[in-house]
Amino acid sequence: MNLKIQENVPLAELTTFKIGGNARYFAEINSIDELVEAFEWVKDKGLGYFILGGGSNTIFNDEDYLGLIIKMNIMGFEVINEDESSATIKVGAGEDWDETVKRTVDMNLSGMEALSGVPGNTGATPVQNIGAYGQEVKDTIYFVEVYDTKQNKVTKLSNEDCNFSYRDSIFKSSERGRYIICFVAFKLSKEKAEIPQYKDVINYFKDKNIINPSLQEIREAILEIRKNKFVNPSIMPNAGSFFKNPKVSKEIAEKIMLKYPDIKLYPEDTKIFPNPDGTYKLAAGWLIQEAGFKGVELEKVRIDPNHALVLENKGGASQKDLMDLVDKVKSKVFELFEVELEIEPVVI
Ligand SMILES: Cc1cc2nc3c(=O)[nH]c(=O)nc-3n(C[C@H](O)[C@H](O)[C@H](O)COP(=O)(O)OP(=O)(O)OC[C@H]3O[C@@H](n4cnc5c(N)ncnc54)[C@H](O)[C@@H]3O)c2cc1C
Known part of the structure; x- marks a missing residue:
């Protein structure tokens, strides 16, 4: 067995709220093969499981978690399709979300620049359909590659299958716990991005006298605005x-x-x-x-x-x-x- 199962791992430090007991069992997953192994192990032991990304939207219980915490670390960033107007990029669930946004902005691809600076991992973004400054991740998600724990197989869900709505999707509600997100594919545009029509963003560019900002400048604006608006969890969890x-x-x-x-x-x-x-x-x-x-x-x-x-x-x-x-x-x-x-x- 390649999979390493750790025991009695403190969970609070793995979240931005810093609350929680220990995980009785804990595994870091780097590939779909390891994920399959983890599920066989869980079934064999008759235990429950919980999927963890960056821990920025999870509040653990004060009591120990008695099952297996599965920390998704599957990496990857690959252009899988491209034409004159768009590019589709498949990203591993374990990739840091802001790093994913940065890379797409560096490639001059628009569609997720307003989601710059949202903490957490790429694999968690479809779960609550993250949103900020007028963009929602559902607007660029092309498909989600998941491990279906009901059918014990890897499958692809289309954007429609995910039933996205405001801070919600099947992953958070109707099918909670069933699908483990391994990769997310985003279809991004080569067209020029518009300034997000939010007071803070409009004022930022007004103050700087920038009428026609580049994609990079929009990302910088969002990061700057968020720095002043959001409380940094490393200072105050x-x-x-x-x-x-x-x-x-x-x-x-x-x-x-x-x-x-x-x-x-x-x-x-x-x-x-x-x-x-x-x-x-x-x-x-x-x-x-x-x-x-x-x-x-x-x-x-x-x-x-x-x-x-x-x-x-x-x-x-x-x-x-x-x-x-x-x-x-x-x-x-x-x-x-x-x-x-x-x-x-x-x-x-
Ligand atoms: C300072 C701060 C600012 C924030 N700003 C925003 C914002 O502007 N907009 C916004 O929408 N959110 C925001 N959030 C919330 C949070 O960043 C997002 O929800 C983020 O997508 C969570 O990612 P994570 O990897 O940390 O998820 P986690 O907390 O690890 O997990 C969240 C949920 O997703 C599930 N999950 C995680 N990975 C997977 C996977 N691979 N497969 C299946 N299920 C999975 C978990 O089981 C859990 O139910 C903010 C949070 C903080 C702390």
């Missing part, structure tokens, strides 16, 4: 945005707009967005701020004083500390706005 922006009915949205006349409709401000289907999307950070939670601390966790959407581990926090604060936030927001907040990271 966190998992990025902790709640999804909730979708609400027209009735609820109208009630909120009546109660909070200062809330402006998109595009003047970005707290409430009308959806094409008549519903509205609300900024979760605004709801949490209005509920008075900005900067609030509970045990060893807190809500960032500047970013109401970012929950942080002040050092030595437990999952229980975190979930106690989450419960308080959720119930206050519901009491005030009749809006149910949904957690974005995966909580084990």
